[in-house]
Amino acid sequence: MRKSRLWSWFWIFIGTLYFVVPLLATFEFSLRARKGTLSFLAYERVFKDPAFWKSFGFSLELAVFTVIISVLLIVPTAYWIRLRLPQLRGAVEFITMLPFVIPAIVLVFGLIRVFSGPPLPLTDTYFGTTALLVAGYVVLALPYMYRSIDIGLAAIDVRTLTEAAQSLGAGWGTILFKIVFPNLRVAILSGSFLTLAIVMGEFTMASFLVGIKAFGPYMSLIGQNKTYESSSLAIISFILTWAFIGLIQLLTRGRAEGQMAGAR
Amino acid sequence: MSNKADMKKASHNRGVSLTRPSKTPWLTWLGVAPFFAFTLFFIFLPSASLLVGSFQNNAGQFTLQNFIGLLTPSVVNAYWVSIRISVVTALLGGLLGFFLSYAVTLGGLPQWVRAALLTFSSVASNFAGVPLAFAFIATLGRTGMVTALLKAWFGLDLYAQGFSVYSFWGLSLTYLYFQFPLMVLVITPALDGLKREWREAAENLGASGQIYWLRVALPILTPSILGAMILLFGNSFGAYATALSLTGGFLNLITILIGSQIKGDVLLNPGLGYALAVGMVIIMAVTTALYYFLRRRSERWLRI
Numbered sequence: 405m406r407k408s409r410l411w412s413w414f415w416i417f418i419g420t421l422y423f424v425v426p427l428l429a430t431f432e433f434s435l436r437a438r439k440g441t442l443s444f445l446a447y448e449r450v451f452k453d454p455a456f457w458k459s460f461g462f463s464l465e466l467a468v469f470t471v472i473i474s475v476l477l478i479v480p481t482a483y484w485i486r487l488r489l490p491q492l493r494g495a496v497e498f499i500t501m502l503p504f505v506i507p508a509i510v511l512v513f514g515l516i517r518v519f520s521g522p523p524l525p526l527t528d529t530y531f532g533t534t535a536l537l538v539a540g541y542v543v544l545a546l547p548y549m550y551r552s553i554d555i556g557l558a559a560i561d562v563r564t565l566t567e568a569a570q571s572l573g574a575g576w577g578t579i580l581f582k583i584v585f586p587n588l589r590v591a592i593l594s595g596s597f598l599t600l601a602i603v604m605g606e607f608t609m610a611s612f613l614v615g616i617k618a619f620g621p622y623m624s625l626i627g628q629n630k631t632y633e634s635s636s637l638a639i640i641s642f643i644l645t646w647a648f649i650g651l652i653q654l655l656t657r658g659r660a661e662g663q664m665a666g667a668r
Numbered sequence: 669m670s671n672k673a674d675m676k677k678a679s680h681n682r683g684v685s686l687t688r689p690s691k692t693p694w695l696t697w698l699g700v701a702p703f704f705a706f707t708l709f710f711i712f713l714p715s716a717s718l719l720v721g722s723f724q725n726n727a728g729q730f731t732l733q734n735f736i737g738l739l740t741p742s743v744v745n746a747y748w749v750s751i752r753i754s755v756v757t758a759l760l761g762g763l764l765g766f767f768l769s770y771a772v773t774l775g776g777l778p779q780w781v782r783a784a785l786l787t788f789s790s791v792a793s794n795f796a797g798v799p800l801a802f803a804f805i806a807t808l809g810r811t812g813m814v815t816a817l818l819k820a821w822f823g824l825d826l827y828a829q830g831f832s833v834y835s836f837w838g839l840s841l842t843y844l845y846f847q848f849p850l851m852v853l854v855i856t857p858a859l860d861g862l863k864r865e866w867r868e869a870a871e872n873l874g875a876s877g878q879i880y881w882l883r884v885a886l887p888i889l890t891p892s893i894l895g896a897m898i899l900l901f902g903n904s905f906g907a908y909a910t911a912l913s914l915t916g917g918f919l920n921l922i923t924i925l926i927g928s929q930i931k932g933d934v935l936l937n938p939g940l941g942y943a944l945a946v947g948m949v950i951i952m953a954v955t956t957a958l959y960y961f962l963r964r965r966s967e968r969w970l971r972i
Contacts, residue, residue, distance in 0.1 A: 412775030415767040416785070419848070422764070423788055426803045426845065429813035433806035477703055484699035492700060499707050505952045506715060507906030509923045510945045513930050514714025517721065517942075539710045598794075607797050607909035612930055623798045624913050627805075638802035642795055649790045 427642065434635035446632035450640070455622060463610075463619035466534070467603035470541040471596045474549045477542065479592065482553050483584050486562045500550040503543055508608040515540055516612065527613070537613045541606065545599040552598070556591025594652040601648035605641050715949070721942035734943035737935075742920065743944065750905055750922040751951075753836060757843040758900035764844070765851020766893060773859040786856065789849035796846045801913035804842040808833040834915045842914055843904045850903060851896055858892035858966065888969045895962035902955045906948075922948055 437445035450456050485493050503511070519526035519536055526532035565587070569579045585592070607620030616622050623641070627634040725731040737743070772782035807814050810827055818824040832838055862885055870880040908923040917924050922944065929941035 409776045412771035412777050415764075415771045415775075416777065416781060419764065419768045419785070422845070422848070423792060425814060426807040429807035430803040432813055477706055481700050481703040488696050489700060496700070496703070499711065501956070502707075502711055504902065505956050506711070506949055507908070507923065507952065509906070509908045509926050509930075510718065510948055511711075511714060513926060513941070513945050514718045515710065516930065518714050518717045539706075542706070543710050601794050605797055605799060607913070608927075611909075612927075620798055620909065623802075624909075627798065627802055627913055628916075634802045635806045638799035638806070641799040642791075642803075645795050646791050649787070649794060653787060653790070 427639075430635045430638050430642075434632055434639055437632035446636040447640075449630075450626075450633050450636050455616075459617060459619045459622035462614075462617050463604050463606075466538055466541060466610075466618065467600045469538045470545060470603050471599050473538065474542050474545050474599060475553075475592055475596065478546075478549050478553050479584060479588060480580060482550065482557055483562060483580070486557055487566060497550075500546045503546055508540075508544060508606075511543060512540060512609040512612050515609075533613055537609060537618075540609045540613070541599075541603050544606070544609070545595075545602060548598045548602070549595040552591045552595030553588060556588045560587045590655050594655050597648045597652045597655075601645050604644060718942045718945045718949075721939060722946045724939055726937070726939070731939070734937070734939040735947075737937065737940040738943055738947055743925070743940075746920045746922045746925045747947070747951075749836070749920055753840055753843065753921070754901045754905040756840050757847045757904045758897045760840070761844050761847025761900050762851050762893065762897040765848040765896075766855055768848065769852045769856045769859055773856060774862070785852060789852040792849040793846050793853060796907070797909035798913045800842060800845060801910050804833055804838070804845070804914065808838060808841065834918060836919065839911055839914055839919060842910060843907065847900050847904060850900060854896040854899060855892060858889055858896075861969070862888065889966075891962040891966035895959050895966060898955050898959045898962065902952055902959075905955070906952065 432442075434446050435442040435444065437443060437449070481496065485496055506514075515536055516527065518524065519532075520528075526536045562584075565583055566579055569583050574582070605620050605623065606618070607624060610618035611621045611624070614621075616625050623634070623637050626637060722734050723730055723732070725733060738747075768785060771777055772785050804812075806812055808826070808831075809815065812833070815826050818826060833842070866884055866888075867880055870884050875883065906923065908921075908927060911919060911921050911924060912927065915924075917928065926941065926944050926948070929935055929938075929944065935941055935944075
């Protein structure tokens with residue numbers, strides 16, 4: 405038994421090393437902006453750059469709209485399928501898994517082809533392009549949002565709650581917004597934070613649709629000509645990711661053991 | 669609202685929920701219409717458009733030329749590099765992830781190690797794209813910390829040995845940063861599902877630990893392990909942002925080739941670009957189907 409425990413510690417050691425060393429290296433690198441001494445100069449420069457705040461704010465807006473649309477789209481659908489259309493469950497589950505089959509780069513290729521000319525010329529206007537990007541993000545977030553909400557729905561007795569509400573005279577709007585949504589708040593919030601984590605630094609779709617206006621492409625641009633600032637950006641986004649995942653774990657009290665996103 | 673109207677509404681609603689017509693009324697279907705409309709416009713239409721485009725030539729006529737064009741050496745090479753990097757990182761990430769997961773489930777480590785590992789894995793599997801590339805440049809780049817330390821401590825000059833973070837192996841090491849944590853997340857429930865009774869039963873029948881693993885545990889786990897590795901394969905096969913920001917597009921991956929095709933028509937033939945994308949979706953579809961098949965298999969024994 406002792407030998408096997410030693411072996412276990414060995415693997416944990418390797419894993420920790422793999423996990424921590426790049427972060428340490430990046431952090432150390434980000435402190436070297438001032439020659440000869442360690443300083444937070446690179447961070448100061450990043451925070452002083454108006455383009456940082458602008459792109460960060462823009463991506464945050466995109467993320468918030470993505471979350472709102474995903475929730476409004478998926479919660480009623482998943483609820484209705486459990487209540488009335490169980491025969492569609494397989495089909496909907498299949499569709500929510502499609503983003504795993506269609507990588508972001510292929511999806512954005514198709515979106516541009518469909519929406520860059522008549523009859524649906526979305527990319528002609530600023531609003532249209534932004535809306536298209538949000539739609540793309542809703543697709544990217546679909547598997548995670550749906551899974552989270554479906555697990556949440558499984559934990560509540562949808563049918564009884566609905567019938568109880570109806571017998572007290574509640575209409576569909578009341579049922580959805582006063583009963584289903586509040587009962588699903590943990591599932592919705594954890595799906596939302598994962599979506600935030602995915603969208604905030606997203607590069608692939610953003611770079612083709614809106615360019616450096618978004619945070620991911622902005623980071624990429626910094627990486628091309630500013631070495632130390634790019635390391636500090638890496639640390640900042642790592643902290644962001646950590647914060648979103650931490651919030652999910654806090655919300656679900658560790659019940660959601662693993663949160664995973666797809667290829668980037 | 670008047671009392672009467674309230675009652676009328678309530679009784680109407682109750683009527684809806686209590687009568688179970690054998691055929692679903694068409695109004696019921698309206699409830700899922702927004703979802704299907706959305707996915708029609710933003711998943712199916714784009715995919716169908718690429719598929720149609722891949723069978724058309726520049727004049728819009730039907731052709732198979734685009735798929736024949738996939739056989740040009742540079743395209744074949746891009747697919748090949750993408751597949752190799754995905755296989756390498758799925759295998760290595762899968763192994764490391766499995767051992768880590770084993771250590772915290774059956775390896776007799778304290779509970780806090782498990783909690784820490786799963787949290788780390790959630791974060792790291794989501795830490796991909798541009799910032800991850802930056803992190804690995806700071807680690808294994810020419811002036812990176814690990815490069816410098818290896819030189820100072822062991823006199824080992826990685827770059828003199830032909831290593832570069834911008835190369836195949838550099839990108840593989842970078843992908844591993846999100847691959848092995850994903851393996852931990854996917855395989856831990858399977859390892860949790862191994863019942864203690866199975867081990868006890870095997871031991872009562874005189875099996876050693878080794879025999880138990882070879883004859884009982886591994887056969888049960890194999891579909892889960894293979895399935896998880898396939899998931900890892902797809903995860904790096906579709907990755908674009910990490911590779912582009914690390915190698916600046918110099919490594920000829922299929923996603924990078926598609927990316928440059930979107931930016932400007934580098935292949936001088938839009939149809940070939942669509943065929944590239946369709947080819948990629950086919951590979952992803954096959955791997956995903958395999959994953960679901962294997963997951964079904966593993967669910968026979970393990971409830972995950």
